[in-house]
Amino acid sequence: MTVEEQVREIVARITRVDPNIITRESTFKDIKADSLDIVQALVAVEERFEIEIPDEEAQKFQNFGDFVSYVEGKAGQKEMV
Amino acid sequence: MTVPLEGKLALVTGGGRDIGKAIALKLASQGADIVVNFFRHRDAAQQTAKEIETLGVKAELVRANVGDPAKIQEMFDMIGSKFGHLDIFINNAASGVGRPIMDLDTKAWEWTMDINARALLLCTQRAAKLMDGRGGKVVSISSLGSRFVLPNYTIVGVSKAALEALTRYLAIELAPQDICVNAVAASAVETDALKFYFKEGLVKDSHQITPAGRMVLPEDIANVVAFLCSEEAFMIRGQTIVIDGGTSVGPFTHVEMENNEEV
Numbered sequence: 001m002t003v004e005e006q007v008r009e010i011v012a013r014i015t016r017v018d019p020n021i022i023t024r025e026s027t028f029k030d031i032k033a034d035s036l037d038i039v040q041a042l043v044a045v046e047e048r049f050e051i052e053i054p055d056e057e058a059q060k061f062q063n064f065g066d067f068v069s070y071v072e073g074k075a076g077q078k079e080m081v
Numbered sequence: 082m083t084v085p086l087e088g089k090l091a092l093v094t095g096g097g098r099d100i101g102k103a104i105a106l107k108l109a110s111q112g113a114d115i116v117v118n119f120f121r122h123r124d125a126a127q128q129t130a131k132e133i134e135t136l137g138v139k140a141e142l143v144r145a146n147v148g149d150p151a152k153i154q155e156m157f158d159m160i161g162s163k164f165g166h167l168d169i170f171i172n173n174a175a176s177g178v179g180r181p182i183m184d185l186d187t188k189a190w191e192w193t194m195d196i197n198a199r200a201l202l203l204c205t206q207r208a209a210k211l212m213d214g215r216g217g218k219v220v221s222i223s224s225l226g227s228r229f230v231l232p233n234y235t236i237v238g239v240s241k242a243a244l245e246a247l248t249r250y251l252a253i254e255l256a257p258q259d260i261c262v263n264a265v266a267a268s269a270v271e272t273d274a275l276k277f278y279f280k281e282g283l284v285k286d287s288h289q290i291t292p293a294g295r296m297v298l299p300e301d302i303a304n305v306v307a308f309l310c311s312e313e314a315f316m317i318r319g320q321t322i323v324i325d326g327g328t329s330v331g332p333f334t335h336v337e338m339e340n341n342e343e344v
Contacts, residue, residue, distance in 0.1 A: 034178075036188065036189055054123050055121040056122070
């Protein structure tokens, strides 16, 4: 599974939506995620990829694509180390 | 300058910001080395650690979600292996979901209760072992929402009521080990969390209805917590000290009466 597929699966599970409706352009509002859903998705992704996503960074995400790009960057850095 | 806590080690959960930061700095100013626990805000925690170190004591950062039992164990494993003891545990980290009762679900309930109430139990179980043979202090941060109703505050209020009840039970069971367990309950404190939950209305109202004439500040909480961590407070056990500038005992003092003449 790619990073994007894994993040999509986690977000879909936590927000209880069909993963197929989540595109890179989807906002958290589009998939009706509340603030607790968002925090829990961040925590689950952090644990899956063993990375850290501070709130200061997460607040900059405009949509699912931004979230995925950030995780790809962090997970990529980790592999290089 | 008095350094009553010199040589002591304190863990402050949620110690990077707001009330936790004020407490961490207060205890550091009294000579304690501080373990600053944080979860979502590393930058703030790093800044707090720097400020602690400028006071001439050690600061150690540890990231952990105190709602996760495994992370609590990892945090205390680190403290145990690095320091081998603990003198003060400040149970400050809190979270919550502000919603009307009809919109609450089990996910919101569990998230809030796990962080605000269960963490006190799980952390104190580990802290007490690190305090064994030397005594210790445990102080939790509660809120007036444990006993008074605030809008959309149900789960947090209930979690704080559980926290205060647990404080009483811990105080009695841990008394033979010379561990003093107490809590403080504040009214609205001027913090980022408050602005997040209530926007401006509550802040404005609180200025007007607080008999003491201003809102409670994080430093007001830190001062009382520091007292509860001192030997002078040794005989205070299982209590929740209210810090609200008189709001809860004089809730109507801001109301202008139409006829103040004697009957």
